[in-house]
Amino acid sequence: MKPLPLxxxxxxxxxxxxxxxxxxxxxxxxxxxxxxxxQEAVRFALAMPHGGxxxxxxxxxxxGKRTMMLRYLEHHVDTEQQSHDWCYVANFEDPRSPTLLKLPAGQGAQLRQDMDKLMTRLVKVIPQTFDSDSFVERAEQLKNEYGKKQEDALEKVASQARKKKVSLTVTTPGGYRLVAMNGEEPHTAETFEALSDTEKNRFEQAIDKxxxxxxxxxxKIADWxxxxxxxxxxxxxxxxxxxIGHQFDELVARYAGLPDVVAYLNAVRADLAENLDIFLDDGEEQAAIAYASLDKKMPRRYLINLLVHQKTNEVPVIVEDNPTYHNLFGYVENVTYKGTVFTDFSLIRPGSLHKANGGYLLMDAIKVLEQPFVWDGLKRALRARALQINSLEREMTLSGTISIEPEAVPLEVKIVLFGDRETWLLLQEYDPEFAELFRVTADFENEMYRTDDSQLLYAKFIASLVNEKKLLHCTHKAVARVIEHSARMAEHQDRLSLHAADIANLLRESDYWARQAQAKMISDVHVERALESARYRSSRIRDQFYDSIRDGTTLVSTTGRCVGQVNALSVLSTGGYEFGLSNRVTATCYYGDGGVMDIERDVKLGGNIHSKGVMILTSWLSSRFAVDDPMHLSASLTFEQNYGEVDGDSASLAELVALVSSLSGVPVRQELAITGSVNQFGEVQPIGGVNEKVEGFFVTCQLKGGLTGDQGVxxxxxxxxxxMLDSDVVEAVRKGRFAVYAVTHVEEAITLLLGRPAGKADDKGRYxxxxxxxIIQQRLEKMRENERQEQARLEHKDPSIH
Structure with missing residues (x-):
């Protein structure tokens, strides 16, 4: 077989x-x-006006789900969608239930500014006006008129009393008493008792009248x-x-299109006259509370608590990285004044849901689920389409502290949760409300097809990262190298990885090396330097394994031939960095019932998939050599110098070749390594980590005396x-010092490794x-013949044996 071309x-x-x-x-x-x-899923979800x-x-x-989502929202949100400001103000009729005001975006800040100006003026003007001579004179006149009427009414009664020798005396403020007089002095109990019955009756009748x-x-006095x-x-x-009349008239006219705001302004107008003492008292308590709560020194009763302020024509897009209960749903602050815990509507603080109201809220699903009560609270808010601010203490305890109950905020928001597939499947399985509230699943791809058009698109993606991260621009050679590395990450020549975080990190590190070299642009040299640096930083454990190969601690042969011994290949991962290693697989044969003993499985170091692979190759062997007669050769398989668990079936082809070599006695070429799994029909199936495996054996050959030109994988x-092999491997192949072979069937691998044809059966099943x-067939037939001869000898010696 010819090796693969470059x-x-x-x-x-x-x-x-x-x-x-x-x-x-x-x-x-x-x-x-x-x-x-x-993208289609997101577009559909954002366009749907309905809840859920x-x-x-x-x-x-x-x-890069979050980055891509933010970029999409930045360019595709409905800017015609009207956003709002939300304010909490005092409810003068029920102070425990603050009133909510909804205003168009930007007007909430204007209302607060208008009320601040008004109150700042009133704090100065009201004391001046109500201490002025004209007001004091009018107030004194009213007071004197009332006093005169009170005095006249009481004097009339006192005058009537004096005529009847009775005195009208004041006992308490507003309390009066009629007392019989003994001359100039009131009667005592003794002097009154000394009077005649006629005198007593006269006094009693007079006092009654x-x-x-x-x-x-x-x-009359009470009415007056x-x-x-x-x-x-x-x-x-x-x-x-x-x-202030003209100022209130101006404010009412300014906010005439907002009935709730007008109603609030009128309520403030009426409340001011009833609570002038707020402005006329010294105000030390108000100042202390304002200082403790970091608010302005002005009457708190008339503050505007601007809960959410939006900019005009901007749809809010909020990313919540720490979705705790308070961060998400808001909370009510408390201040302590003279040992008493105090709160009011001005201490209500917004959460991310308030800030995202009318727009979009992006969160990590795992973080949401980790926080107590957050998931249930989020579902409750989405179902009710309203946001109620409840303290976490009330959620966690049976007894709640005395606090305020703000009016619920109407909620109109789209939630975007980022999570892995396992979390999504768990929510689908165990939370029946999840599918109802999150009806759209945006399934992000790990890879994209690599074509001329997609490569140009990927180049634009690289350009967007460069601009976004403010990096040096890349030459077209640097872009080509990044694209090639992306295909290597995707483990496919015709795929590109969409793992944006890795590409962004590569560009950042390439930018660093370019700046170190005082270059004006990132070139392919800088990209290669970044890749080498990343490999070096992560390769300490790999180098320890390679050291054991170099010094002979790990037994590996890259030259010569050996029966039942094959170089298999595996991939190890150390925290995100993967590298290939050579593993010696050996097989031995002995007289038995034809079974294959998997030593790894028997000592419980073999995983289920590895055990399955051994069973499949056992089945293949039986289908070849034990169709009509049993095999009298058994075998054992093991990974030499392996002290950890083995799983996966990528070594099953190597194990099969080792078994065939042991059964046949034909030695295996040690300059070749092999990887692949097999099915029951002997077809070679694909495996993972092929690049790392090839490169691992390439390095092994270099460590064990260098490349000879006969070595390969x-x-x-x-x-x-x-x-997508490393450049060193490709260069060695170009110079004829290394080779990579591709096989589709077990027979091809056997032919390559054992150096002679595997053999093809004729019509009679003979190889x-x-x-x-x-050779295996002849060996098994000889053993069967020996078995028959031994059986016949025993039967001849003892006829009872059948």
């Missing part, structure tokens, strides 16, 4: 297919590269007091109107499309005598 070992990016000199000439990509399916059409973005971490007159007088209070209130209202023919299978 063009099948590495698919280079043809520079003429890239019609630009550098990424500076490319327009950055605004779309989601290679994610047409996910939230998005779960499925894909591996590092695919006077009490009726007093009660009538006090009722209410009249005085009403007149004082009217005076206050009139004075206030003189100060046998891979499944179906894996040829996955080859050529000098072929590998012919």
């Amino acid at each position: 063009h099948q070992l590495y698919k280079a990016c043809v520079l003429k297919d890239l019609p630009f000199k550098s990424t500076r000439q490319l327009e950055p990509l605004a779309e989601i590269v290679g994610q047409n399916r996910a 059409y939230n998005v779960y973005a499925v894909g591996r971490n590092g695919l 006077l009490e009726k007159q007093l009660r009538q007088a006090l009722r 007091e209410q009249e005085y209070a009403d007149k004082q209130q009217a005076l206050n209202q009139e004075t206030l109107e003189g100060i 046998i891979v499944p023919a179906t894996n040829v499309q996955n080859l 050529p005598k000098q072929s590998v299978f012919g």
Whole structure:
């Protein structure tokens, strides 16, 4: 068999297919590269006006789902969609239930500014006005009028009392008493008891009549007091109107199109007259509370708590990296004043859902599920389409602290959750509400097809990363090298990896090396330097394995021949870095019942898939050599110097060749290594990590005395499309110092490794005598003949034996 030609070992990016000199000439990509399916799902979800059409973005971490989603939203959100400002204000009728105001975007800040100006003016003007001579004079006049009426009414009763020798005395403020007089002094109990019965009766009758007159007088006084209070209130209202009436009229006219705001302004207008003491008192308590809560020093009763402020014609797109309960749903702050915990509507703070209201909220699904009560709260808010601010303490305990209950905010938001497929499947399985609330799944691809058009598209994607990360621009050779590396990451010559995080990291590191070299642009040399640096940083464990090969601790042969010994290949992963290693697989044969003992399985170091592979190759052997008669040769298989678990079936082809070599006694060429799995029909099936495996044996050959020109690796023919080998391997193949072979069937691999034809059966099922299978067939037939002769000898000696 001929080795694979160079063009099948590495698919280079043809520079003429890239019609630009550098990424500076490319327009950055605004779309989601290679994610047409996910893009269509997102477009559909965002266009649906109904509830429940939230998005779960499925894909591996590092695919750039968030970045791509943000880029898509930046260019495709409906800018005609009206966003709003949300404010909480005092509810003068029920202070525990603050009122919610909804305003067009930008007007919330304007309303707060208008009220701040108004209150700042009132804090100065009201004390001045109500301490002015004109107001004090009018207030004193009202007070004197009321006092005069009160005095006249009481004096009339007192005058009647004096005529009947009774005194009207004041006991408490507003309390009066009628006392019989003994001259100039009130009667004591003793002097009153000394009076005659006629005198006593006269006093008692007089006092009864006077009490009726007093009660009538006090009722009039109470009416006059209410009249005085009403007149004082009217005076206050009139004075206030003189100060602020025109300003309130202007505000009402300005917000005439917002009935809720107008109603609030009118409520403030009416409340001011009833709460002038807020402005006239010293205000130390208000100042202390304002200081403790970091608010302005002004009457808190009339503050505008601008919960959410949006810019005009901008749809909010919020990314919440820490979706705790408070961060998501908002909370109510508390301040402590003189040992008392205090809160009010001005201490309500927004969450991410408030800020994203009318737009989009992006979160990581795992982080949402990790936080207590967040997932249930999110589902509740989406179902009710309303956002209620509840303290987490009330959610977690049976007894709630006294707090306020703000009016719920109407919620109109699209949620985008980012997560892996396992989390998505678990939610689908165990949460029946999930499918109802997240009806759209944006399934992100790991790879895209590699064509001339897609390579240009990928180049624009690289240009967008360069612009976004503010890196040096790339030459077309650097872009070609990144594209080739992307195909290597995808493990396919005709695929490109969409793992944006890895590409972004490569570009950042290439930018670093370009700047170190004081280059003006990133070239292919800098990209190669970045790749080498990344490999070196991650290859300490690999180098330890290679050291064991170099010093002979790990037994590997790359020259000569040996019966039942094959160089198999495996891939090890150390935290994101993968490399290939050579593993010696050996097989031995002995007289038995034809079974194959898998030592790895018997000592519980073999995984299920590996055990399955051994069973399949056992089945293949039986189908070849034990169709009519049993095999009297058994075999054992093992990975030499393996002290960890083995899984996967990529070594089953190597194990099969080792068994065939042991059964036939034909030695195996040690300068070749092999990888691949087999099925029951002897077809060679593809495996993973083919590039790392080839490169691993290539390095092994270099470490074990250097390349001889006879060495190489046998891979499944179906894996040829996955080859994107390192430049050192390709160069060695070009010089004829190394080779890569592709096989489709077991017989081809046996022929290559054992150096003679495997053999093809004729019509009678006979294999050529000098072929590998012919040698095995002859050996088994000889053993069967010996078995028959032994059986006949025993029967002749003892006829009872059958």
